Amino acid sequence: MRLFAIRVLASGVVLAVGASLAGDGAKPPSPPSGTTAKTVPERLDVPPPPFSEGIFPCSNCHAGMPVDRTRRNLEAMHSDIVLKHDETHRWCLDCHDANNRDFLHLASGERVPFEESYRVCGQCHGEKLRDWRAGVHGRRTGNWNGAKGYLLCANCHNPHQPRFHALAPKPAPMPPSRTMK
């Protein structure tokens, strides 16, 4: 009985030592210094927003205009914009700032420049924003261990109709043939 107890104790010690050794061994080697930014900065370098030709700054036209907050079909201008983005609940001024048209705004009323429009999108699509910051949502270019190219949400998704359109696929591979040249 005593022998058994000693055996159990001994194997416990061996296990503990083994575990601590394995723990050390399993630790991944630290990545080479300077390969990855440790923390993603609050503001990211992004390409300029994809404005239509000659549309920005919006204040060029809007500066002297009275603000009409009633929800309506736009007829005089911007009739090309078809909103298919939760259109039953949203309208222009939910994202665009009424008092300064060169900005967007958050639900809190905070003004956000178009270069940081991802903060506006992230109010509803929070998990996409989180993934995007981590480099997982959206297209990446550049270096896996250095400067990564980020895109604004609006560079890929039309903010007014964010769903992707279907694409024509590239040619299918040639089926294998039995004939040799």
Next chain:
Amino acid sequence: METDGNSTHPSRRLFTIAAASTAASWIMTACGPKRLYEAPKDRLRAAIKEMESKYSKLHGKKVTVSDAGPIPGVEFAYALDISRCIGCRRCVYACVAENNQSRDPQIQWIRVMSMEKDKGVDFSHANAYYNPAEVPQEGHFYVPVGCQHCENPPCTKVCPTGATWTERDGIVVIDYDWCIGCRYCMAACPYGARHFNWEEPTIPDQEFNPNTHYLGNRPRTKGVVEKCTFCIQRSRAGRYPACVEVCPVGARKFGNLLDKDSEIRYIIEHKRVLVLKEELNTVPRFFYFYAT
């Protein structure tokens, strides 16, 4: 305590056999042409110089052949978002252009499989030859398949000449000068990732990518096997593979498995991840995931 000298100590005969076989194997490996990492550095440099001038003459532009080795502390892994891929095959053609794959006969390292949502990830019902006017098609999803860069690769084990092996950064590579074209590796690969040059490959000179790597996209000849190398000429220079950069829906992700801040680690820790043919215990470094 009883002792038995015969059973606990190797016999003289056993020792002689072991010594003789060790000597024989040493002689066999020491003779003959050197493999990539056994060759002295200056000899390798000279061989590469010779390659560069040969390829430059062949394609009428300045071709560089890199022999950049694995970066310490880096193990590459890849992740592909099945919920985003739309099957547009942009990756296939970016890969062909980047890695100098033969246009005729056609070789493509990436094969995009169209699968039915009702059936799930099922290769027996997959179709690589889908060709609708627009993708994605209703009720279908797409699984691009290339080399999975297995941690336990069946392909390298069967190579009789040691022409294919796993690099320290996880890339499974082929030395085209050592490949004898027996295609055992192609039979062993459960993913159909390896491709054989049945004919002398043809690539138009103006489309030839002159930025090459010894173990990657340097020109191949008739009779050798080739496959994805995670764009070794780009990834070892810190860049993303060509397929990652071209994907219009951002479904392709690449990074260092040993860096806890990398995209790849984020995906493995936060998303639903799967590997293809897990039951074969090939342990792929190529992960598929669902981001949504």
